[in-house]
Amino acid sequence: MATMNVSLPDLMREWVESQIEQGEYASSSDYIRDLIRQDQRRQKLLKAALNEGLNSGRSPRSVDDIMREVMDEDWNI
Template structure:
């Protein structure tokens, strides 16, 4: 595993220390890794939502559409 040193102002270091204790993290590194993973997840979700918003409308999401989805889910399709 690679090592990275980060300089923080005192108030941010205090915040990180508090979050480590309150969040049950074993170390500052664990907390920072979790923040990075969450940021990655957020970016991936944002990209997927933007891709979906840019895609053409395939059909209407009316009652029949949702009934079809329920039927598919029940049948395991």
């Protein structure tokens, strides 16, 4: 396995250390590997969604129709 050195600001280092102390991860390397796996999954899902959109064809709705629909939505966030 290769080694990589990463420099972090103090607040980020403290965050990583707190995750380890809470038992979420065994080490900082474990934490970083998990972040990379999450990013890989996110990128895969994003690419799949983009491809689905590109392959779906043109929408029969106009831009005005879409904007009206968005403006009419209930934004209970």
